Amino acid sequence: xxxxxxxxxxxxxxxxxxxxxxxxxxxxxxxxxxMSEHWWGMLIDIPKxxxxxxxxxxxxxxxxxxxxxxxxxxxxxxxxxxxxTESGExxxxxxxxxxxxxxxxxxxxxxxxxxxEGKYFFVPxxxxxxxxxxxxxxxxxxxxxxxxxxxxxxxxxxxxxxxYCVQACPYxxxxxxxxxxVADKCTLCYHxxxxxxxxxCCEACPTGARQxxxxxxxxxxxxxxxxxxxxxxxxxQMATGAKLFYNDLDGSVR
Amino acid sequence: xxGVEGYMYPNEITLYWSVLIVLYPYIxxxxxxxxxxxxxxxxxxxxxxxxxxxxxxxxxxxxxxxxPLPLVLHLGHPFRSPEMYFTPHxxxxxAMFGYVYMxxxxxxxxxxxxxxxxxxIVLFSRSSTGLLRLIYKVMTLGSTNISERSLAIDERVGxxxxxxxxxxxxxxxxxxxxxxxxxxxxxxxxxxxMPVVFIFSxxxxxxxxxxxxxxxxxxxxxxxxxxxxxxxxxxxxxxxFIIDFSLEMLDLIHRIYEADESFRSLDFxxxxxxxxxxxxxxxxxxxxxxxILLFLTQVVKLPEIxxxxxxxxxxxxxxxxxxxxxxxxxIGGQLFSKSFLGYTTYKMSLVTREGLxxxxxxxxxxxxxxxxxxxxxxxxxxxxxxxxxAAD
Numbered sequence: 001x002x003x004x005x006x007x008x009x010x011x012x013x014x015x016x017x018x019x020x021x022x023x024x025x026x027x028x029x030x031x032x033x034x035m036s037e038h039w040w041g042m043l044i045d046i047p048k049x050x051x052x053x054x055x056x057x058x059x060x061x062x063x064x065x066x067x068x069x070x071x072x073x074x075x076x077x078x079x080x081x082x083x084x085t086e087s088g089e090x091x092x093x094x095x096x097x098x099x100x101x102x103x104x105x106x107x108x109x110x111x112x113x114x115x116x117e118g119k120y121f122f123v124p125x126x127x128x129x130x131x132x133x134x135x136x137x138x139x140x141x142x143x144x145x146x147x148x149x150x151x152x153x154x155x156x157x158x159x160x161x162x163x164y165c166v167q168a169c170p171y172x173x174x175x176x177x178x179x180x181x182v183a184d185k186c187t188l189c190y191h192x193x194x195x196x197x198x199x200x201c202c203e204a205c206p207t208g209a210r211q212x213x214x215x216x217x218x219x220x221x222x223x224x225x226x227x228x229x230x231x232x233x234x235x236x237q238m239a240t241g242a243k244l245f246y247n248d249l250d251g252s253v254r
Numbered sequence: 255x256x257g258v259e260g261y262m263y264p265n266e267i268t269l270y271w272s273v274l275i276v277l278y279p280y281i282x283x284x285x286x287x288x289x290x291x292x293x294x295x296x297x298x299x300x301x302x303x304x305x306x307x308x309x310x311x312x313x314x315x316x317x318x319x320x321x322p323l324p325l326v327l328h329l330g331h332p333f334r335s336p337e338m339y340f341t342p343h344x345x346x347x348x349a350m351f352g353y354v355y356m357x358x359x360x361x362x363x364x365x366x367x368x369x370x371x372x373x374x375i376v377l378f379s380r381s382s383t384g385l386l387r388l389i390y391k392v393m394t395l396g397s398t399n400i401s402e403r404s405l406a407i408d409e410r411v412g413x414x415x416x417x418x419x420x421x422x423x424x425x426x427x428x429x430x431x432x433x434x435x436x437x438x439x440x441x442x443x444x445x446x447x448m449p450v451v452f453i454f455s456x457x458x459x460x461x462x463x464x465x466x467x468x469x470x471x472x473x474x475x476x477x478x479x480x481x482x483x484x485x486x487x488x489x490x491x492x493x494x495f496i497i498d499f500s501l502e503m504l505d506l507i508h509r510i511y512e513a514d515e516s517f518r519s520l521d522f523x524x525x526x527x528x529x530x531x532x533x534x535x536x537x538x539x540x541x542x543x544x545x546i547l548l549f550l551t552q553v554v555k556l557p558e559i560x561x562x563x564x565x566x567x568x569x570x571x572x573x574x575x576x577x578x579x580x581x582x583x584x585i586g587g588q589l590f591s592k593s594f595l596g597y598t599t600y601k602m603s604l605v606t607r608e609g610l611x612x613x614x615x616x617x618x619x620x621x622x623x624x625x626x627x628x629x630x631x632x633x634x635x636x637x638x639x640x641x642x643x644a645a646d
Contacts, residue, residue: 055472070264075645096518099529125263134439140351142343160337161330164348170439172263172592176270181330208554238438254593 030194038149039216040188041243042202043225044124046250048209051076051122056107057125058204062189069175071186072126073203074106078254080118094118098252121254123246124210126201127152127173127186128234131241135165135174144183150215150243151190156182170238189211215243260596269588269600273581274324274548274609277616279430279452281321283621284505286427286453287460288314289363289419294490308633309471310464313365316624318359324616325351328608345431360421368393369412369630373400377602389630397527427456441516442587447505454498455550459576460492462569469566471628481558485551488565493570494550499541502579508551527589527597532582540575544568 003011048175051074059065059072080101100237103110106122113120129152136144136152143159146152159182166174166183177184189199192214198204202210225231225247232249233242246253258267267389292310294300326332342349368375376398379390428449435448465487472479509517524532547568551561586599603609 056435068264068267073264075261102261102264102594105264119314134437137345138437139343140346140348141337141341142346158334158337159331160334162325162328163330164346164433166265166270167588168437168439170592174268175265175268176330202411254595 010233015134033194033196035148037216038193038214039243040150040193041129041211041213041222041245042126042188042199043211043222043231043245043247045209045247046123048207049074049122049124050207050209051110052206053106053109054204054206055124055210056105057202058200059186060107062200063187064191065184066178069184070105070180071173071184072105072124073102074110075100075102075123075125075169076106076110076120077111077123077250077252078113078115078118078120079250080115095252108225119250121250123249124201125171125173125234126244127188127242128171128244129135129186129188129241131243133240134168134170134238138164138168140164147190151188151193152185153187153190154183154185156180156184159183170235170240213245257601258596259598259600260591261593262591262596263593264605265600266588266591269585269598271584271588272328272600273585273610273613274328274575274608274616276580276584277324277613278321279427279584280459280577281317281324281620282427282430282454282614283456283576283580284460284463285314285321285358286423286456287316287458287462288317288464289423289460290457290486291461291464291490293416293420293423296413297420300486302482303490305483305634306464306468306487308370308467308631309628310460311363311370311634312627312631313464313467313620313624314397314460315359315363315367316627317620318355318363320616320620321622322351322355323619325615327612327616347429347436350429351433352424354426354429358422362415362422363491366412366419367631368395368417369408369415371406372397372408374631376400390561396408397588424453425466428453434587439592440587441514442520442590445505447501448498448583451498451501451505454494454501455576455579457494458491458498461487462572465565466573467624468568469562475634477634483562484565485561488548488551488561488568491544491572492552492567495541495548501624502537502541516590516594519590523586523590523597528582528586531578532586535583536575540578542570544571544575547571557639564599594624599635 017193035154054075054076055072056070059070059107065071065135078101080094080099082094085091102111110122129146129150131150134153136142136146139145139159140162141158141160142167144152144154156177161176161181161183163176163183168174174185176182189197189201192199198212201212202212212221214220215222222245224247229247230244231247233245234249235242235254288310291303292307292314295303295307326335329335338349339352342352372394375393377400379387379394379398382390425510431449431452434443435445437443449578465484468487469479469484509520544567547564549562556564588598589600590597606609
């Protein structure tokens with residue numbers, strides 16, 4: 001084989017990267033990770049979210065999320081001022097009928113807001129990793145379950161693809177994977193958090209609007225945050241035990 | 255986004271429960287209804303409906319054999335469906351389907367039909383030839399004793415099986431209603447009335463179905479329709495229909511009066527996307543019109559031919575109306591966003607696994623099964639059978 005020095009210099013780094021990837025192989029176990037020591041959730045700080053879509057893109061790349069389906073997405077709410085006719089009649093209640101958009105899940109950001117009246121804000125959404133989750137309750141074979149560390153997961157080798165869980169989720173967080181034909185959803189980047197990393201969406205968020213929280217860790221800043229802020233979960237009337245905590249959540253959000 | 259009005263959560267735009275899931279409660283409903291009709295004669299001693307007793311049982315069996323097909327076909331992984339039997343999830347309403355289904359199929363329906371036909375099966379196994387003889391021989395399950403004492407025991411056991419069968423039929427279909435009624439995330443479904451409404455609408459559809467089949471088959475056989483029997487069936491259908499309609503209206507009025515957070519959204523849906531299937535088909539043509547027609551037969555003395563026509567028309571309308579009801583529950587429940595801010599559309603495909611052609615095929619398949627069952631186990635008294643044969 002005739003290989004010039006010049007070519008070798010080009011090929012070696014590429015080969016090194018390839019070798020590295022081969023060495024990586026299947027993800028290693030996390031020997032130091034103890035499920036019983038964690039209880040995962042997430043904090044979403046609405047005033048900090050700028051709707052850039054970084055989290056949606058990061059999630060899609062990290063988890064190979066198919067186009068048109070979302071493990072996380074961003075909604076932009078526009079709560080208008082009280083609409084009145086000229087004779088002074090109130091025509092609608094903006095708390096009940098906010099304008100919401102989420103073009104392609106907010107993956108590429110949002111169009112410029114043109115309306116000067118009312119209030120605009122972004123609401124990132126994803127699986128609430130409920131502790132009394134209605135989706136795991138209905139699964140006919142138990143293919144979806146709550147892990148001992150509080151993460152709602154799906155076993156894709158076991159799921160029948162009946163979509164009952166999709167119907168049972170009040171937040172629209174599940175979908176049927178178009179190629180795998182099984183239920184798919186946010187795993188809270190379980191492959192990362194069990195290795196001491198944070199989730200892809202939190203990692204990619206430029207403003208720190210999303211923060212992974214471990215409710216069993218006494219040193220987690222979430223405990224202080226919950227004491228000092230007005231924190232809410234989505235659809236509390238559903239009593240799902242949601243662990244996605246929203247700071248400064250507007251009453252119009254559903 | 256095409257087909258979307260207002261705001262849907264992005265994962266809600268696709269509907270995952272298709273027309274096949276509409277067929278599933280429709281077909282199981284026909285099973286439960288047909289069985290209840292059969293039990294009228296057997297347990298409640300309504301002798302007038304006796305000519306339809308066996309036909310009702312065979313109809314129930316033909317439809318029950320098809321009932322799981324739409325479910326299995328709709329699964330993302332149909333071959334994993336046995337997992338529902340082997341590793342059922344104790345908190346899942348759906349996990350119980352396999353057991354309820356098997357119980358109803360084997361312990362109730364097949365057993366009852368076998369007991370009821372045992373004498374004929376034994377006789378056929380002696381008189382027929384070739385492959386048919388073998389089939390009947392297998393169907394006797396080795397039990398060839400048709401002495402009077404033995405048949406009396408059959409009769410007694412059959413009565414008990416029917417007695418168990420009535421709550422089982424309620425269980426089978428009430429449970430289907432529970433699958434929908436227990437989903438708190440979906441206000442269109444979530445209602446404790448759902449199983450009850452499902453049971454009564456099932457009874458209406460099953461009774462109407464058997465009545466129509468009886469009339470059609472009797473006509474095909476060039477026999478005379480037993481009007482006393484059909485009158486009685488129509489009367490029962492009328493009364494069950496009233497209960498069914500009252501329950502459905504109770505649900506509707508309750509929703510309108512309570513007007514909870516979902517009301518504005520659901521109300522809009524009923525007046526737009528579901529207007530035809532809900533208001534026109536289900537309530538107008540499928541319920542009120544047949545109720546008026548059946549009411550007429552109850553209060554006015556009509557000639558036989560008029561009654562027959564009314565029964566056929568109202569039976570067909572009831573079947574359409576109850577199909578529309580299943581459609582409105584299953585498809586309607588997925589058309590609105592759980593954010594209550596928008597609506598999607600259901601685009602039925604034609605030739606895919608969950609498409610229209612498959613749905614039509616699955617609707618007709620029970621009729622093919624019924625044809626085979628009627629050939630194998632004739633549900634009417636055989637006039638050619640010499641009386642003496644039974645005694646040997």
